[in-house]
Every structure is written in C-alpha cells, then in structure tokens.
Amino acid sequence: MSRLQLEDLQLARGGRTVLEHLDGSFQDGAVTALIGANGAGKSTLISAIMGMLRPVAGRVACQVSRERCAWLPQQLALDLTFPMSVEELIMTGTWPSHGALKGYCAAHYRRGREIMARLGISHLAHRQLGELSGGQRQRALLGRTLMQEAELLLLDEPFANVDIETVDVLMEVLRDMAREGATIIVVLHDMEQLSRLADDVLMLAGGHGRWVSPEALLERHTGLTPRAPRLPLTFPEPANAGTA
C-alpha cells in the first residue's frame, strides 16, 4: 500500500467545489506529474495533501510524518529580499531534527556542503538569496528539501523561470530522490519535461481527476510541440533584422 492515498476526496475553495470523487494512490519512489489547466485545482489539491485545506468529504491518507513532507512553492511566494545566504537557507532544512533551538554541528554543515556540491552551488554558499538568478534560487530551495530528507515532496512548477542546465540538475536530483524511495509530486505544464521526469500522471479537468500513464498521454500529444518555447531559438539574420 502506498504512503499517500486519496479516498473519494472532495475539495472546495470559497464555498465552491473545485474537485470531487478523487481516488487513487501516489506511487512510492516515483514521480507523479500533476497536470491541468489554470484553475483546475492543482494548488487546491496540493494544499489538501499538505494538510492546509480541510476536505469537504473523503480524506487524504498520508503516512508520512509532517516534518518529512516538503513543499516547494512557486518562487513568487517567498520573500527573497530577506537577508539570508544560500548556506543558511539550506541549513533551515534541519528543522525536523533541530527545531528552533538546537545548534548545528559540524556533521550537518558537512552535509550542507555535500548538498550544495551535488546541486552545483558550492561557490554560492555565502551569497545572499536576493543576488541569485531564478535557477540558482531553485537549486538552493531544492537543497533545503534534501537537507530535510523529505519522503514526500511537492513541487509547484519547479522549472518555471529556470535555465536549461538547472532543469537538468533538478531533474537528476529528483530522480535520485525517487530512486531512494521518496514520493514526489510535481505540477508541470511542459510535455517535454513530463516525458523526461514522470512515472505517472494525475490529470485534473472539469472537477475530476484521471490517472494516466505518461506514455498514453504523450501518444495523444504526439506531433504537438511543447507549449513553452525552448532555447536555442533561431534569431533572424542581422541584415534581415535591420530591414524588418
């Protein structure tokens, strides 16, 4: 039996039902993509899984302890002007074991450095969050969830505003985490990213959820270009640009 299951779940926002009769289980040690149009209820479902939204009916059966659930919101939700360095951010991931008071010991700093090396941000350890690019920030935030040793990881559009190289690093780390047994749920819009990352897909539409395999989904989309344009784009020749 998987650690995270939905049982006839009904969710509402502001008195309006957003999702109903949602059933199914998220595979352990796998990446599940959550897809759907804007307003289909992706964020609502994530809030419910995180225990921040009470279901109207049914339930979310989650066997992962709260401290091992990590949630990576879209970057806009964070106050990135706050004076904090990358290393300090990653160290806050020790909260489950350290809480508000316990001091960090050398072993934890060492682990923090390992995580930064794995994410390719060692050289940014003492840089302030406000000075980072979108991709660097996303690496740092994923670093915090690694520190947290998350067993359930929810990510809301983690690859938005992120450079290609970072996407590769993040995907690799997420795949590793899944291989080590974590349950990972990612809100995605890009079919190409979905094909590279997802083992399973939960598609939300019209207030209902449908579980599909990535292969079936991609087959329906064969021939269609991914929604987001991808670099390298071809630019017009300078001579043409001058006359245009």
Add this chain to the structure above:
Amino acid sequence: MLALLEAWLIAPFDYGFMQRAFVAGLALSLAAPPLGVFLMLRGMSLIGDAMSHAILPGVALGFLFAGFSLPIMSLGGVLSGLLVAVLAGSVSQMTGHREDSAMASFFLISLAAGVMLVSLGGSSVDLTHVLFGSILAVNSTSLLLIAAISSLIVVTLAVVFRALVVECLDPLFLRGQGVHGGLVHGVFLGLVVLNLTAGFQTLGTLMAVGLMMLPATTARFWSQRLEGLIGVAVAIAMVASTGGLLLSYHLSLPSGPSIILLAGAAYLLSALLGRHHSLRVRLQRRAAPLGAPEPH
C-alpha cells in the same frame, strides 16, 4: 583638551539621574533595534508606530487609577497594546480586509481614547509626560522595570530567532513543520508591545518607536546580513541614546527628541554616505569588467 572632554562626556554622569538615564538608554538600545530590524524586514515598519499609539489608552487608564506609577501604567499599556493587536487581527480575518487597514483604524481610535482619558484625569503637563516621556525622570523602580523588560525581550528573541527568520522567508515551510506561524507572529508582536511600554517612560509613547525603527532603517545602509543589521542597529541606538542625553544635558534640550533626532541624523548621513544603496554608492558605481574580484 582632556579636561574639556571630561567636562563634556564624563562629568554629567556624576549625577544620579544621568546615570539612571544612561543605563535605561543602553538597556532599551539593546532590546529595541533587533525588533525594529525584523519589523523592517517583514515590511511592517509602520506597525511599530501603530502599536505605540495602541498602548496609550492602557497607559492613560493606569495613570487615572494609580497616578504616576510606571508598573501599573506599563501593565495597562501591554494589555491595551495586545488587545488592539488581537482585535485588528480578528477584524481583518473576519472581514477579509488587509491587516494594515484594521490596524490603522484601531490605532487612531486608541490615540483619541488615550488623549481623552489623560485629559479627563490630569493636566496638560501629565499629557505631555505620557506622550513624550522624560528619560531624566527615571527612578530606580522604573530602571529595574526597564532592565527586566529589556532582558526578557533579548532572551525571548534569542529563543524564537530561528523560527522568526524562517517565518519571514517562507511561512509555509514553518507551517509544514507543524509550527503555527501565527504563534511566532503573535509572540513577536507581544515583544514589540512590551518594548514600547518599557520605552514610553523614557521617550514617551510616541517616540519610543523611534529608537526601534531609526537604528534599524539606518543599519540597512551598512550591512546586508541579518547579524550585521542587528549589530549595527544596536550600536547606533546606543550612541544615539547616550549622545542625545549629553546633548540634552549641555544644551538644555528635551531628552527624548534629542535622542531620536540624533538617530535621525545618523539615518540621513547613512543614506548619503553608507556602504550599501546610499547616494554615494549610486554615484560611484561603475560597472566592473568581467572577471574582476567582487566588491564584497
């Protein structure tokens, strides 16, 4: 030269009232600026101002019942400050209005109520004292109270420090960890109220917030790290409160405004000459060539 320095800087502290004022100023300078730094970083710089008005009715009621007794007035101040914070929070939650609009409404009501109460019960001299304070009139009991409150604030802040930092950056992370962000926020606002009540005897209800916010906003021009901000802010507050006392002694100026104006002067100077984001930096900034060492 030495004699002149001694006459200016040391001799005034031969008086008992100056010694007490000095220590009270230092104690407040240790507790207030860190709170100010967090208020500033949370985009709540004006909340301190609002809270300083909110404690007024309680202080006035304490004054009406017990006369000029600092412990009773402080207790009244803490209670009314917390009451207003809770009321503003619940009204904004019930109505869905932003918290700052509820806070603004309540602090205006509090200010009017407080001034009304003091006027009913006392003379305009009393009103001036409550509104603007007098650090030179601090007696031993008040000093003990100020020192105790300041110590309590510093210790509590140390305990909630990490939670507060995490909550500022990413409230959802803390909530995910099972810590109610509202609790951290509530404790923090409680500390702000406590600090303002400790400050009103020395600087008055209206100006107590100056020693909290001005050093914090000034520090922003000198440091970009949290520890640096707090350290610089505390140092500025200590210099301003001691310098302000001396100025008021030598030039027969009111003490509260001297202290706050000195902190204000530090702010203006820093805005012109500070290390980060100041006018000087803006004018001097040239794009460094690629590969040049970073200016930090």
